[in-house]
Amino acid sequence: MRFDIITIFPKIFDSYFDESxxxxxxxxxxxxxxxxxxxDFTRDKHRxxxxxxxxxxxxxVLMAEPILRAVSKIKSKIKNQKSKIVIFSAKGxxxxxxxxxxxxxxxxxLILISxxxxxxxxxxxxxLKADEISVGPYVLTDGDAAAMLIISAITRLIPGVIxxxxxEEESYFNRLVKKEKEKALEYPHYTRPEVLVYKNRKYxxxxxxxxxxxxxxxxxxxxxxxSR
Numbered sequence: 001m002r003f004d005i006i007t008i009f010p011k012i013f014d015s016y017f018d019e020s021x022x023x024x025x026x027x028x029x030x031x032x033x034x035x036x037x038x039x040d041f042t043r044d045k046h047r048x049x050x051x052x053x054x055x056x057x058x059x060x061v062l063m064a065e066p067i068l069r070a071v072s073k074i075k076s077k078i079k080n081q082k083s084k085i086v087i088f089s090a091k092g093x094x095x096x097x098x099x100x101x102x103x104x105x106x107x108x109x110l111i112l113i114s115x116x117x118x119x120x121x122x123x124x125x126x127x128l129k130a131d132e133i134s135v136g137p138y139v140l141t142d143g144d145a146a147a148m149l150i151i152s153a154i155t156r157l158i159p160g161v162i163x164x165x166x167x168e169e170e171s172y173f174n175r176l177v178k179k180e181k182e183k184a185l186e187y188p189h190y191t192r193p194e195v196l197v198y199k200n201r202k203y204x205x206x207x208x209x210x211x212x213x214x215x216x217x218x219x220x221x222x223x224x225x226x227s228r
Contacts, residue, residue, distance in 0.1 A: 001104070001158055002032040002081070004074045005147050006067060007114040008049055010035040012144050022152065025161045033151065034074075038062075041069040050117060059118035067113060067124050074111055083109040085130040086150070087120055088143030092132030095150065099133075104157035112150060114143030187221040 005013065017023065017033055025031045039047040050060040071085065084107050103110065113120065113130065125132055135146045156162045190205040197203075208220045 001030070001107070001154065002034070002078070002109045003112060003147075003151050004034045004036060004110070005112045005114060005144075006036045006038055006070045006074075007144055007147070008038045008062075008116060009142075009144060010037045013148065016148050017151075021161060022155055025155050025158070028160065030158055030160050031151075031155055036070050036074065038066050038070060041066040041073065053118060057118070061118050062115060062120045064121035064124045064127070067120065068127060071111060071113075071128060078109055081108040083107065083111060085111045085113070085128045087113045087125055087130045087132050088115050088135070088146040089119060089132045090134055090139045092134040094137070095133050095135045095146075095153075097153070100150075100153040101157060104154045110150075110154075112143075112147045114147050116142045187224045 007013075013033075013035055017026070022031070022033075026033060038049050042048055048063070049066050050062050053059070053061045075083070084103065113124070124130065133146070133150075135149050140146060190209060194210070195202050195204050206220070208217055211217065
């Protein structure tokens, strides 16, 4: 899977993508991440990427032409790969685990356009036939955090990135792959110590988890999922 991110702050991604699971996935060449500085696709000496909105209003809007040139450049280097173009916007369709699963399964290339300020010229979405996506019912200062979230959610679903058994134990896996209907997303987890002492109070793990009876443990976990 290849991700191309179009942004005006390319260095903002350095620390996140150079750690942990995403770093290992890049090293194994299971994913590629390319950061594109939108200012590199301007044609004026001031490298202008935004302007005042028509009709008035607060803030600035990212201009269409630099974004269109950036996408055109990216697509010229990608051959025979099924691609999707995504614009991050508070008014977009909300991103879900179902979307993450579908994109990981059906696409080899995602172009992620990170918005800032008051947003992106609406004509970009129309011209590129892009999906407009929101990562939640709230407003972020930028689309860069959204791009990191999307890449995190999709990367872990790519074969070889995470142990398949770990994915199978997730309730989301049951919903999306096994088509099971469950109310909660996950059963509770515990680790050492067996008895946690905090502010003179003792917090023990459920006894069933110490029984060694995996059938009963599985039944307990299923009950906890359905009761939450």
